[in-house]
Amino acid sequence: MGSVEATNKDANGSPAEKNPTVVFVLGGPGSGKGTQCANIVDNFKFTHLSAGDLLRAEIKSGSENGTMIQNMIKEGKIVPSEVTIKLLQKAMKESGNDKFLIDGFPRNEENRAAFEKVTGIEPAFVLYFDCPEEEMERRLLSRNQGREDDNIETIRKRFKVFLESSLPVINYYDAKGKVRKINAARSVEEVFETVKGIFGSKNEKVISVSIACSVVSHFVIT
Ligand SMILES: Nc1ncnc2c1ncn2[C@@H]1O[C@H](COP(=O)(O)OP(=O)(O)O)[C@@H](O)[C@H]1O
Numbered sequence: 001m002g003s004v005e006a007t008n009k010d011a012n013g014s015p016a017e018k019n020p021t022v023v024f025v026l027g028g029p030g031s032g033k034g035t036q037c038a039n040i041v042d043n044f045k046f047t048h049l050s051a052g053d054l055l056r057a058e059i060k061s062g063s064e065n066g067t068m069i070q071n072m073i074k075e076g077k078i079v080p081s082e083v084t085i086k087l088l089q090k091a092m093k094e095s096g097n098d099k100f101l102i103d104g105f106p107r108n109e110e111n112r113a114a115f116e117k118v119t120g121i122e123p124a125f126v127l128y129f130d131c132p133e134e135e136m137e138r139r140l141l142s143r144n145q146g147r148e149d150d151n152i153e154t155i156r157k158r159f160k161v162f163l164e165s166s167l168p169v170i171n172y173y174d175a176k177g178k179v180r181k182i183n184a185a186r187s188v189e190e191v192f193e194t195v196k197g198i199f200g201s202k203n204e205k206v207i208s209v210s211i212a213c214s215v216v217s218h219f220v221i222t
Pocket residue numbers: 027028029030031032033034035036139140142143144184185186187188189191
């Protein structure tokens with residue numbers, strides 16, 4: 001398990017001034033990514049960046065990409081990485097922080113490879129919220145946030161995209177020993193107890209936790 005810091009480069013390939021710590025937060029739609037990220041931010045010094053929220057804000061802002069993004073979200077499709085990565089980079093810069101939870105990204109191999117190429121950042125680890133589809137479906141249908149994609153037709157499409165495109169990204173990082181798989185089919189509090197164990201106590205450096213957790217990466221942590 002190497003340090004993430006040595007791999008980060010700026011656009012010219014020279015060492016970046018800052019070496020941000022990035023944790024990718026992945027899992028199917030409705031698995032509880034956003035909910036748990038809010039809890040993590042309340043307890044640890046991370047900035048939460050939800051790729052979906054950034055894309056929805058881009059639609060609202062009336063940007064030239066807005067209509068394209070809106071159509072893709074309605075269909076449960078994955079927006080081209082160029083668009084999402086620009087939004088993530090801007091949000092990272094504006095935050096002034098150097099520790100990020102990137103929620104709901106990368107969603108496919110193209111997202112993953114492009115992010116690594118453009119930013120030079122490798123995640124410290126990947127939180128994977130594992131949840132059965134029936135439970136995720138129940139949660140999405142009662143989310144009540146007025147989202148255009150929380151209807152049964154789009155939800156089915158999103159599940160298919162998750163299985164076909166997003167799970168391979170999780171498998172890619174699992175092969176590198178970076179996945180912390182969490183049983184997400186429990187109460188918010190129970191799931192967060194497990195999450196807390198992964199991030200460690202308030203003052204513990206996330207990178208040392210990453211090393212300590214590597215031995216359990218192939219098991220569901222309960
Ligand atoms: N462990 C849980 N048990 C029951 N409901 C949950 C749990 N975690 C999240 N929820 C609810 O399920 C819905 C989806 O959660 P959310 O965090 O938005 O998931 P995601 O970001 O993965 O789509 C929300 O209405 C949320 O309040």
